[in-house]
Amino acid sequence: MVPIIEFNDFSWMYKASTSLVLKSINLKIHRGEFIGLMGPTGAGKSTLCRCINGLIPLRTKGWIRGTVHVLGMNTRTAKMSELGSRVGLIFQDPETQFIMMTVEDEIALGLETLGLDRNEIRQRIEWALHIVDMDGFENKTPEDLSGGEKQRVAIASILAMRPEILILDEPTSDLDPQGKNKIFQILEKIRNQFDLTIILVSHETEKILHFCNRIIVLQKGEIQFDGHPSKLFQDLALPRKIGIAVPTYLSFRSFLPESTNLLDPIVTCQDLIKNLRNVTFPFFEKEKMVPLAPKHQEPVIEVIDLSYTYPNGTQALKDINLQIYPGEFLAIIGKNGSGKTTLVKHFNGLLKAKTGKILLYQTPIDQFSISEISQKVGFCFQNPDHQLFKNTIRDEIEFGLKNLKFPQEEITLRYNEITDLLNLKQFEKTSESSLFLSKGIRQRLALASILVLKPKILIIDEPTTGQDFQMIEEFMKILQKLHSQNHTIIIITHDPRVISYYSKSIVILDNGKLIKKLPTSAFLCDTKLQQIAAFTLPTELKIIQTLQKKGLLPSSINDPKILLDALNRLLH
Amino acid sequence: MTKIHPFTKLNLVFWLSIIAFILPNIYDLLILLIFDIILIILSRVPLFSKGFRKFVIIFLLANISIFIAWLLFSTRPGNVILFETSITIIPDKWIWHILITDQTLFYALSISLRTIIMFFLMLFFFAAISDRDLIHGLRSIKVPFAICLMMSLTFRGLSIFTQEYSIVRDAMKTRGVEFDKVSIIKKIKNFISIFITLIVLMFKRTEEMEASIEARGIPFRSKRRTIYHYYPFRKIDYTILCVLFLFLSFSIYLRIINGSFILMIIHLFG
Incomplete structure (x- = not known):
């Protein structure tokens, strides 16, 4: 059987890079295979996908050795329009893949390029939207859609072009559990209905195991494993060594x-x-469930009768009453749009309570200035790129302190403390600009820039989105360390592992209402609450x-x- | 209004704005303003809706300020002196001489009318032409695909930019950066920091969008590309453009002779 994708001793290095991103890749993929492409961040997975689609080398400058043949075409000499229409590539971020003004226009964009007439385009739009369960969404704009829906539009716009190969590069990493589940349901449908060759890049091992009949693992640009999924997990030491979640x-x-x-x-x-x-389990009876610590102390944050309505009329919060005690490790969970971010934005004054009250250390929060709040409550955003704006690690960390006019000795002292705590000193030496650091390190840097102000309460919004297993583990260990140093940790997350294994208590929000606050162990036994929170055990x-x-x-x-x-x- | 091609609407807005500056006489500007109001009514601009009301009030206040400023600070000679006075600001050094003649009043009024006309045309532009219609309209009259795609990307980029601006601003606040109770210099410095982050983000977003277009094999030039949303150019569009051309030519003529359309009509009919 002739392979439809063939890499022959292929190596690639980006123009701005100093090392090979792919090293001597030899690979054959046959029609109809469903391949899971795994590996830690920076292993070269996205680069490999771009090589199949032709973006590399046709639209990217760099050094190349060896050949890639896709559907009989040499990617060095093929036309990008030909390759692009036959090899669909879906990226991680649904926002930047939506180019046109409506769903219909977005799908039509690729079909017009194929030279199809209007009737054919209309039929294909309807067909593709039906496949992704979005019938009737033709006139919706990007603003009307959730991240998951935008990603489904991206899949529909590729499927409508009837490609022979479909590549999905971490299509679910930016999505909430519902959005993720829907994408995987669609993949299931596509797999059963069409004779497509699918390559799925994901960090979600269980999903890869469920869908794929072959796994390729990349590490530092080299293929470490290529075979049936069962073989990869015969010896758990190998995936653990590579950094794949087992x-x-x-x-x-x-x-x-x-x-x-x-x-x-x-x-x-x-x-x-x-x-x-x-x-028999003789020791079980001795085990006891750890109860939620008794609340002898005053709450650090107290929310009293809080309601919030956005200027467009959307009521995001309804009569919230909540106490958060010192030293808690609290996960705020709930479906998308349940009001999680709106609630925590009240904890550090980013949003002002119009109805109700927020007490920070028993004092109404509006009595504190922004600079005072920043030294009591730290807030880490989901995407570190939103939080970093200085050129070097030192400037970034020192910015907050300089802004608050701390003396230089104190600044140097705190800088050294924080870089030691978060293990950042090594990167200061190796990289001139913080822009060129990996996402995991930039996330740590964003945390450092907040922690340097020594807030005792830390709010972290979606700390695991788009990160690989090792990065998540490292980051969560840092949070555990901070928790052990008496920091109050509040995280917004959808990650079942983070919720189950790291948080000590849970707040469930649904449709702007606080459903319950309870210990994590109790939540893990309550299927009803798990359903409300769209949580998968x-x-x-x-x-x-x-x-x-x-x-x-x-x-x-x-x-x-x-x-x-x-x-x-x-x-x- | 919906039958008119977006390109024709675009021309209406552009050329009527130019004509507003060319027409020298206040009575002609009043006629243009009435035409403007008809356009606004036909395109059903929700002038008094919650969203528009704020802009209309801000504009009216700004326009009144412009009118008063022209009235008080320009000293145009005229046939009738309506008001004249001198105010000593700094003795022997700065005496403010206010002279309001009939010509000053007409001039201030015409400036005010021109800005009102342009403001109404702008409202008409935003209410009657959606970004989507504009792009489809331009593609239908064979404007190169690359330009239309750029426009679409700009509209999308603006939407993403607005979202990211508020996130970055919030992120800076969490690091103790004040935006409200600080000096203007500090404010400017803070905004520069925001824009550095935003520019880096926009570079990344642009790269991602470019990759997304390229990955779908969408070339800028293609002979086989078809148009799904075709907006035909009808008779009404040709007629409007012809009338607009005549109107523009006539306005230039009036400017040259410093005449007035209304006065001509009055003169013609005795």
């Missing part, structure tokens, strides 16, 4: 027969049930709960994390 439930493998299909959580669970029937915790329901694990312990920990201790 689904926790795979650690049950030693307790399962060799025939178990570990890539299927349902089968894993069924086999685990069979094998656990004759096992991590697979390993789902397995634990299934085992509990079957009577194989004690039901008296209602924190699945304790059971998971105990089970892991038993199995290893």
Whole structure:
């Protein structure tokens, strides 16, 4: 069978770069394959995708060796219009892929290029919108759509061109859980209906395992693994070494027969049930659920009867009452548009309470100036690029202190403290401009620029979006460290792992209303609240709960994390 | 109004604004203003809606200031002196001489009328031509695809820019940067910092948008490209453009002879 994509000893280096981004790649991909492309950030995944689509080398300057043949065309000599129409490439950010004014125009843009007549274009627009479940969205503008819907428009505009190869470069990393689920449902539909070759770049190992029949792992521009997903996880040391998230439930493998299909959580669970029937867990009864710490202290933030309506008439918050105590690690969760960001923007005065009151350390927040608040409440934005505006790491970190007119000795002292705490000193030496640092480091730098003002309350908006497994782990460890130093941490997140394993308490918002504040362990057992918050329990915790329901694990312990920990201790 | 081609509407706005500056006589400007108001009514500009009201009030206040400034600071000789006085600001050094003649009044009124005409035309432009219609309209009259795409990208870019501006401003506030209770110099410095971040972001966004267009294989020039939204140029468009051309030529003529259309008509009919 002739491959439709063939890399022959292919190497690539960007013009501005000093090292190879892809090194001697040899790769053959056949029609109809569904490939998962994995690897840590900076491994060369996006570059590989661009090489298949022809953006490299046709529209990007750099050094090249070897050849890439796609659908029989040499990408060095092919026409970009030909390659682009036959190889669809969908990027990570749905915002910048939407070029035209309406959904209809966006899809028509590519079809006009193919020279199709108006009737054919209209039919294809309707067809593509139907595939992505967006019938009737023709006249919607980008402002009317959520991130997930915009990404579906991007997929529709590519599908309408009827490509033979579809490449999705981290299509869900900027989306909330609902948006993600919808994209994966569409991928499922496409996989079943069309004879497409699909290449999916994602950090979501479980999804890759579910969809793909072949995984390619890149690290530092080289292929580290190429084969069936089951082979990649035969030895968990390899994916862990590369920095790929290993689904926790795979650690049950030693307790399962060799025939178990570990890539299927349902089968894993069924086999685990069979094998656990004759096992007793003597230590379980001694385990206790950790209760939420008693509140002897005054709250650091108190929200009283807060309602907020945006100038366009949208009511974002309705009668919120909430107390946040010192030393809490609180996750604020809820569907998109539930009012999470609007609520936390009141905690540091970015939004003023029109109805209700916000008390910061028992004082109405409007009695503090912006500079005073910045030293009490730190706020880290989702995208570090919004927060960084100085050329060097030192300027960036010192900016806040200089702005508040701190003495130079104090500035130097705090700078040294913070760069040590967040491990940033090494990068100051290696990079002149903070613009050229990786996203993970820039996120750390944004945190440093806030922490240097020594706020005891930290608000972090979506700290894990678009980051790989290792970056998330590193960042969350920093937050844990700060929490252990008596910082109050408030995070807005959709990440099930961050919610389950890092936060100690949860606030659920739905449609502008506060549904409940409760300990994380209690939330993990409450399926009703999980549904309201659009939360998906991590697979390993789902397995634990299934085992509990079957009577194989004690039901008296209602924190699945304790059971998971105990089970892991038993199995290893 | 919906039957008129966006390109014709664009021409109406552009050339009527030019004509407002060419016409020398206040009575002719009044006629133009009436025509402007008809356009506004036909295009159903929601002048008194919540969104527009604010702009209309700000404009009217600005326009009254312009009128008063012209009245008080320009000393044009005229046939009738309406008001004259001198105010000593600094003794023996600066004496403010106010002279309001019939000509000063006419001149201030005509300046005021011109700005009102242009403001109404601008309202008409925003209310009667959507960015989408404009792009489709231009493509339909064979304006190069690259220019239309650039325009579309500019409109999208502006929308993204506005969103990002408020995020960056909030991000700076979280680092203790005051925007309200500081001196103008400090304010300017703060805005420069915002714009540095925004420019870096816009470079990134532009690169991403460019990659997205290229990745779909959309060339700037293509012989086989078709047009999905075709806006035909009708008889009414040709007629409007012809009338507009005649009106422009006549206005230039009036300017040269320093005449007035209304006075000509009155003179003609005795």
